[in-house]
Amino acid sequence: MSATTPSLPSRAEVLPPPTERYTALGWLRKNLFSTWYNALLTVIFSAIVVLLLRGFLEWAFTQARWEVITTNLRLFMVGQYPAAATWRAWACVILLALLIGLSWGIWGRNQRAGAIAFGALPFLLAILAQDEARVALLIVGVAGAVGFALSRWRGAQLQRISIIGWVVYFPLVILLISGFGGADGPLPLVTTNLWGGLLLTLLLTVVGIVFSFPLGVLLALGRQSSLPIVRALCVIYIEVIRGVPLITVLFMAQLMLPLFLPGVTIDRVVRAMAGIVLFSAAYLAENVRGGLQAIPRGQYEAARALGLNTWKMMLLIILPQALKAVIPILVGQFIALFKDTSLVVIVGLLDLMGIAKAVLAQPDFLGLQAEVYLFVALVYGVFCYLMSAFSQRLEARLSVGR
Amino acid sequence: MSRAFWRDDRFIQFAAQLIVLAIVAGLAFVLVQNMAASLQRQGIALGFGFLDNAAGFDIGESLIRYTNADTFARALLVGLLNTLLVSVLGIVLATVLGVIVGIARLSSNWLVNRLAWLFIELMRNVPLLVLLIFIYTAFFLKLPRARQAISLGPIYLSNRGVAMPWGEPTETWPIYLYIIIAAVGSAALAATGLRLWQERSGRPKPIVLPALGTFAAIAVIGWLALPQPPLTITTPQIAAFNFRGGLVLTPEFMALLIGLVIYTAAFIGEVVRAGIQSVPKGQVEAARALGLNGRRTLQLVVFPQALRVIIPPLTSQYLNLTKNSSLAVAIGYPDLFAVSGTIINQTGRAVEMIVVVMGVYLSVSLLTSLLMNWYNRRVRLVER
Numbered sequence: 001m002s003a004t005t006p007s008l009p010s011r012a013e014v015l016p017p018p019t020e021r022y023t024a025l026g027w028l029r030k031n032l033f034s035t036w037y038n039a040l041l042t043v044i045f046s047a048i049v050v051l052l053l054r055g056f057l058e059w060a061f062t063q064a065r066w067e068v069i070t071t072n073l074r075l076f077m078v079g080q081y082p083a084a085a086t087w088r089a090w091a092c093v094i095l096l097a098l099l100i101g102l103s104w105g106i107w108g109r110n111q112r113a114g115a116i117a118f119g120a121l122p123f124l125l126a127i128l129a130q131d132e133a134r135v136a137l138l139i140v141g142v143a144g145a146v147g148f149a150l151s152r153w154r155g156a157q158l159q160r161i162s163i164i165g166w167v168v169y170f171p172l173v174i175l176l177i178s179g180f181g182g183a184d185g186p187l188p189l190v191t192t193n194l195w196g197g198l199l200l201t202l203l204l205t206v207v208g209i210v211f212s213f214p215l216g217v218l219l220a221l222g223r224q225s226s227l228p229i230v231r232a233l234c235v236i237y238i239e240v241i242r243g244v245p246l247i248t249v250l251f252m253a254q255l256m257l258p259l260f261l262p263g264v265t266i267d268r269v270v271r272a273m274a275g276i277v278l279f280s281a282a283y284l285a286e287n288v289r290g291g292l293q294a295i296p297r298g299q300y301e302a303a304r305a306l307g308l309n310t311w312k313m314m315l316l317i318i319l320p321q322a323l324k325a326v327i328p329i330l331v332g333q334f335i336a337l338f339k340d341t342s343l344v345v346i347v348g349l350l351d352l353m354g355i356a357k358a359v360l361a362q363p364d365f366l367g368l369q370a371e372v373y374l375f376v377a378l379v380y381g382v383f384c385y386l387m388s389a390f391s392q393r394l395e396a397r398l399s400v401g402r
Numbered sequence: 403m404s405r406a407f408w409r410d411d412r413f414i415q416f417a418a419q420l421i422v423l424a425i426v427a428g429l430a431f432v433l434v435q436n437m438a439a440s441l442q443r444q445g446i447a448l449g450f451g452f453l454d455n456a457a458g459f460d461i462g463e464s465l466i467r468y469t470n471a472d473t474f475a476r477a478l479l480v481g482l483l484n485t486l487l488v489s490v491l492g493i494v495l496a497t498v499l500g501v502i503v504g505i506a507r508l509s510s511n512w513l514v515n516r517l518a519w520l521f522i523e524l525m526r527n528v529p530l531l532v533l534l535i536f537i538y539t540a541f542f543l544k545l546p547r548a549r550q551a552i553s554l555g556p557i558y559l560s561n562r563g564v565a566m567p568w569g570e571p572t573e574t575w576p577i578y579l580y581i582i583i584a585a586v587g588s589a590a591l592a593a594t595g596l597r598l599w600q601e602r603s604g605r606p607k608p609i610v611l612p613a614l615g616t617f618a619a620i621a622v623i624g625w626l627a628l629p630q631p632p633l634t635i636t637t638p639q640i641a642a643f644n645f646r647g648g649l650v651l652t653p654e655f656m657a658l659l660i661g662l663v664i665y666t667a668a669f670i671g672e673v674v675r676a677g678i679q680s681v682p683k684g685q686v687e688a689a690r691a692l693g694l695n696g697r698r699t700l701q702l703v704v705f706p707q708a709l710r711v712i713i714p715p716l717t718s719q720y721l722n723l724t725k726n727s728s729l730a731v732a733i734g735y736p737d738l739f740a741v742s743g744t745i746i747n748q749t750g751r752a753v754e755m756i757v758v759v760m761g762v763y764l765s766v767s768l769l770t771s772l773l774m775n776w777y778n779r780r781v782r783l784v785e786r
Contacts, residue, residue, distance in 0.1 A: 031511065032512055038510065038511045041513070042514075045517060046513065226415075227418060227419045229422060229423050230418075243764040244725070244759075245728040247728050247729065247731070248728065248739065248759055248763065252756050252760075255752040256752065256753065258440070259440045259753070260433045260437055261433075261436060262439065339529035340529070342529040345531070346731060353531060353532065369535075369543075373535060373540055376532055377528045380527065380528050380532060381528055384527035385527050388526075
């Protein structure tokens with residue numbers, strides 16, 4: 001028998017498959033003109049792309065009136081936020097740059113190309129900007145570089161500090177932006193009706209994430225609970241919220257919260273935030289539940305065998321693993337939340353979309369919808385793209401440990 | 403029992419549930435009490451009786467007869483039908499476009515592949531609201547007036563919307579509807595018969611084409627046999643400020659439909675791509691080794707397996723599309739949510755209207771889920 005069995009080559013003889021190399025013509029042939037219908041598709045789509053691109057570029061460089069954006073840039077960014085307090089918004093950005101720089105140096109050492117591109121961004125923007133914005137952008141760039149340098153120098157010791165920094169950052173931002181006390185205090189109060197533009201969009205997102213997270217985790221745990229009443233209540237809440245559009249929840253928060261809590265004046269922004277948090281928590285709960293279901297039974301049994309009670313088991317053994325498993329999905333949900341905040345314009349808030357509407361009502365800039373909404377789309381697009389790029393890196397990094 | 407009863411696990415669980423229930427019920431009670439008190443102060447009594455009052459406002463477009471003398475309830479029905487119309491059309495079109503995008507994403511043609519990727523990334527990174535308002539204000543409202551309408555063959559584009567030829571029903575139309583029903587019945591009968599024959603003989607028989615043929619034959623013969631054609635085709639004619647004849651779709655409807663379709667198609671494209679990629683390569687190779695050709699491999703081996711992965715996320719995309727259709731309010735299409743907003747403005751009945759609207763969306767969502775779950779059970783792998 002052994003004589004007829006073909007002998008397997010030893011390890012050394014097995015060569016890796018040859019890497020494919022093409023000439024330019026060969027590449028075209030393989031990827032664009034492999035069959036007659038592929039060639040046809042290539043020709044048709046090239047023609048369409050060329051036509052569309054030419055039309056767009058012609059419009060963008062000759063007809064479009066981009067001054068509607070440049071004149072109103074401040075409105076788009078911070079809305080009616082008082083000029084005397086703009087430094088607070090910049091301070092938030094500078095702190096963020098410092099934190100990103102620190103974290104990049106600690107956790108993203110081998111993403112050097114990305115770091116250079118990202119680090120150069122504030123300086124490039126500073127060339128385009130004017131006056132205060134230019135100075136502020138330069139400080140942002142320097143802060144990022146300082147954070148990066150610090151972490152290269154003392155990365156191991158700073159790990160803990162930067163985690164604490166991220167946790168403290170979000171409450172700090174809200175404190176900085178809203179301020180407290182009278183007009184003569186160090187941080188005079190800025191009422192929420194003055195918050196606007198991209199600033200409001202980002203704040204709605206941040207508040208949505210920070211507050212819906214614990215609520216969502218609690219709901220997920222409740223849905224997995226062995227107590228029938230708790231489980232039923234959580235299921236009802238999650239399914240009702242997931243079955244209705246966000247805009248109805250926002251409307252409910254806007255119209256019914258004042259009825260529910262008479263005597264307490266809750267302003268419009270806070271009502272919108274409440275609506276977003278209530279809505280987002282239900283979706284977050286479902287994502288976290290996915291993570292909980294992925295934990296093998298053995299983990300529960302092992303935790304029990306170690307003598308941990310239910311709360312300790314959940315907090316120390318189950319939740320850390322479950323949350324780690326769903327981090328990429330959660331980032332995806334936060335991107336969706338960021339996009340969804342645009343709906344607050346329907347209940348009359350001046351977020352990025354609200355400002356766009358207001359700008360289009362200016363007599364100087366009537367009928368410039370294409371320019372304004374393309375700019376708004378670009379701003380949303382850049383933020384979403386950065387977040388999803390971050391989540392892909394994170395996913396790659398987290399899967400390394402498995 | 404050596405342990406005290408309050409240390410017993412069963413007691414603790416029972417007590418915990420009672421406490422949670424008491425907290426939730428207490429909270430609900432306080433909130434409802436507060437609401438009742440505030441409403442009483444404003445002099446509003448809760449109740450749905452007002453739905454029978456005359457609405458007194460006009461609605462831009464309606465599938466059923468509606469005037470401003472009709473009741474609020476009928477206005478809501480108009481809104482609901484508009485929501486359902488745009489959702490159903492949107493779901494069908496988004497599925498078709500989504501499958502094309504998903505397959506394009508897997509194309510071996512580099513250009514097609516990259517364009518599909520670009521389309522998906524563009525749609526996924528921009529809020530739907532921005533897309534809708536952009537399509538509405540920067541495209542449809544910027545089209546020329548009806549007099550200078552852009553003509554694409556018999557279809558006209560103008561700021562009054564899209565005008566296209568349409569069939570006007572005549573007196574024989576109701577009879578023709580019965581003929582169509584009969585044609586569908588016969589086609590189903592033919593398909594069942596052929597399938598039974600295929601199963602008995604064990605040989606592949608053509609099923610789809612004969613069934614379609616049966617349907618077409620009866621439909622055509624019925625059309626010709628009637629004394630008067632059931633539909634007369636009218637083409638749009640440019641009148642003073644608007645079109646006469648044909649079907650005119652408003653810019654609001656078209657912007658909403660196009661926005662929902664391309665936005666959802668990008669997500670469906672990713673779902674389809676993931677589904678097809680989830681079928682192991684070995685399955686295709688095994689099918690080819692069994693002698694199936696390319697078409698039969700796709701039809702009998704790849705699609706049935708991909709479908710199992712595709713259906714659940716596809717369901718949630720359908721639900722998203724239906725819920726997203728409520729953004730119609732931002733561009734002035736009178737869907738359920740927009741109509742209810744008008745009613746709230748007119749009557750101040752916020753609580754009742756929110757309850758109605760949420761209830762309707764919830765029912766539609768549940769119905770869609772039920773339907774798709776039933777279909778999912780049908781295509782699911784039967785394991786023993």
